[in-house]
Amino acid sequence: MNARPPSTDAAPAPRDAATVRKEAVAWYARLCSGSTTEADRAAWRQWQAAHPDHRRAWQRIEAMRATLLQVPANIAAPALRLTAQARSRRQALRGMALLASTGTLGYVAWRGAGEHGFARPLLAEHRTGIGQQREVQLADGSLMVLDTATAIDVRFTATARVVQLWAGAVLIETAHQRQLQRQQAVDSRPFMVQTAQGSITALGTRFTVRQVDGPLGGQPGGYTEVAVLEHAVAIRTADRQAVLLRAGQQARFTSTSVEAPQPAADYAGQWRSGHLLVNDRSLAEVLEELSRYRHGRLGCDPAVANLRISGVFPLTDTDRALVLLIRTFPLRQRSITRYWVTLGPR
Numbered sequence: 001m002n003a004r005p006p007s008t009d010a011a012p013a014p015r016d017a018a019t020v021r022k023e024a025v026a027w028y029a030r031l032c033s034g035s036t037t038e039a040d041r042a043a044w045r046q047w048q049a050a051h052p053d054h055r056r057a058w059q060r061i062e063a064m065r066a067t068l069l070q071v072p073a074n075i076a077a078p079a080l081r082l083t084a085q086a087r088s089r090r091q092a093l094r095g096m097a098l099l100a101s102t103g104t105l106g107y108v109a110w111r112g113a114g115e116h117g118f119a120r121p122l123l124a125e126h127r128t129g130i131g132q133q134r135e136v137q138l139a140d141g142s143l144m145v146l147d148t149a150t151a152i153d154v155r156f157t158a159t160a161r162v163v164q165l166w167a168g169a170v171l172i173e174t175a176h177q178r179q180l181q182r183q184q185a186v187d188s189r190p191f192m193v194q195t196a197q198g199s200i201t202a203l204g205t206r207f208t209v210r211q212v213d214g215p216l217g218g219q220p221g222g223y224t225e226v227a228v229l230e231h232a233v234a235i236r237t238a239d240r241q242a243v244l245l246r247a248g249q250q251a252r253f254t255s256t257s258v259e260a261p262q263p264a265a266d267y268a269g270q271w272r273s274g275h276l277l278v279n280d281r282s283l284a285e286v287l288e289e290l291s292r293y294r295h296g297r298l299g300c301d302p303a304v305a306n307l308r309i310s311g312v313f314p315l316t317d318t319d320r321a322l323v324l325l326i327r328t329f330p331l332r333q334r335s336i337t338r339y340w341v342t343l344g345p346r
Contacts, residue, residue, distance in 0.1 A: 225252045
């Protein structure tokens with residue numbers, strides 16, 4: 001009896017995700033250059049066919065148009081205008097090329113270069129747009145809930161389960177907690193969330209992590225905010241400072257320091273329900289939070305910025321949330337367009 005030949009259908013080994021992302025972005029810029037030849041397009045098709053990871057990376061590139069809405073208007077508007085006016089696919093690609101070339105530099109300067117730059121959030125494995133939320137079940141049974149404008153990559157190895165948060169916010173319910181509830185075997189690999197400022201290691205827990213672009217305590221470069229809903233997490237900054245955060249606590253940290261843990265806010269994790277729970281917060285704070293769920297600018301007159309607000313407001317319909325604010329408090333809305341709204345005194 002003849003031996004069967006070895007199978008040629010085995011799945012190829014995964015490629016390094018960072019390398020594939022760089023290749024995909026390079027191909028995108030090349031195809032958008034306006035001088036692409038048929039040989040270039042054939043080489044691009046060969047690259048896509050060479051590995052499943054290439055095809056997946058290119059699918060994420062093609063989702064860039066939706067993400068452009070999160071880019072500051074002075075950078076994105078020229079590319080979007082040209083794209084909207086384009087009469088052919090080739091013209092549309094040239095419009096997008098503005099962002100892929102000079103526009104990219106402006107965006108990187110705005111968001112910060114390097115690991116937290118332009119391509120990473122755009123090519124993330126799991127993403128939500130402005131005003132969207134999404135649940136993702138991970139291979140180990142853990143649950144992630146992505147908040148508005150969030151970008152995440154997931155990397156599981158033999159020794160660790162790692163979630164990389166590039167932008168936005170996520171609520172994590174680890175498999176450890178879910179497995180205990182179901183009396184199942186517990187996955188012993190550490191579960192970590194990595195951000196630009198450091199890492200958060202789950203200790204059998206439910207918790208939220210948010211990546212914030214603004215300064216903290218005068219330190220530029222953004223910060224991470226963590227709130228623990230059950231059990232505990234271990235925070236470790238990029239320069240190795242470590243803090244244990246327990247249930248009912250929250251903390252903010254940069255790459256070099258961790259603020260003292262504080263009692264978690266009443267609204268921690270409440271965004272998962274699609275509502276913003278407010279208890280004696282300033283109007284300015286409330287509008288800053290609502291603005292994360294809508295396009296354009298939402299602000300208030302300094303005369304009412306410190307007005308104390310309590311209530312429950314829908315995140316899935318921010319126009320309705322504004323109506324509730326105006327009906328309940330002595331406020332008046334002034335709008336240039338739907339994308340430029342200011343609340344002032346009545």
